[in-house]
Amino acid sequence: xxxxxxxxxxxxxxxxxxxxxxxxxxxxxxxxxxxxxxxxxxxxxxxxxxxxxxxxxxxxxxxxxxxxxxxxxxxxxxxxxxxxxx
Amino acid sequence: xxxxxxxxxxxxxxxxxxxxxxxxxxxxxxxxxxxxxxxxxxxxxxxxxxxxxxxxxxxxxxxxxxxxxxxxxxxxxxxxxxxxxx
Numbered sequence: 001x002x003x004x005x006x007x008x009x010x011x012x013x014x015x016x017x018x019x020x021x022x023x024x025x026x027x028x029x030x031x032x033x034x035x036x037x038x039x040x041x042x043x044x045x046x047x048x049x050x051x052x053x054x055x056x057x058x059x060x061x062x063x064x065x066x067x068x069x070x071x072x073x074x075x076x077x078x079x080x081x082x083x084x085x086x
Numbered sequence: 087x088x089x090x091x092x093x094x095x096x097x098x099x100x101x102x103x104x105x106x107x108x109x110x111x112x113x114x115x116x117x118x119x120x121x122x123x124x125x126x127x128x129x130x131x132x133x134x135x136x137x138x139x140x141x142x143x144x145x146x147x148x149x150x151x152x153x154x155x156x157x158x159x160x161x162x163x164x165x166x167x168x169x170x171x172x
Contacts, residue, residue, distance in 0.1 A: 017150075018149050018150060018153045018163070019149060019150065022149055060148045060149055060150045061148065061149055062146045062147065062148050062149075063104050063105060063108055063146060063147055063148075063149075063152065063172075064103075064104060064105065064146045066149065067104045067172065076167075076168075076172065077104070077167050077172045078164045078165070078167035078168040078172055079164070081162075081163050081164035081167055082162075082164040086149075086153065086162060086163045086164055
């Protein structure tokens, strides 16, 4: 049996974590509001480094924090998760 | 001006926290599955006390844990939040 000339492509991209998926949705919402990470941090009353960590998917945020972000974005927490594909 | 015979009712019930709202939704889903708190804890791989705390709204759970519960309930995390009214 010969496989000459056949190329196998294997995707090396790992699956995104839920935190990363949510981070992308938060970033999109922030850009829609046209505010910086610092400004959003002030609106949600969290440390400004925290917003960066969330957007990079490095923060496993809690329901309480999710609710605060959703309030700032004037959407439901379930909508924000839905936008993240979660 | 007289207000004789007028009764004022003031609701003393405080607003539920997001954690309490989610706890009720988790409990409803667990009862639908017809499993005990202990059994659900085993399915989600958390300590059995943890499920009780979540259902009583005493636990501010993280996105990662929410995702694990939703997987066990075979629904999306956003659906579970939606059922909680969040």
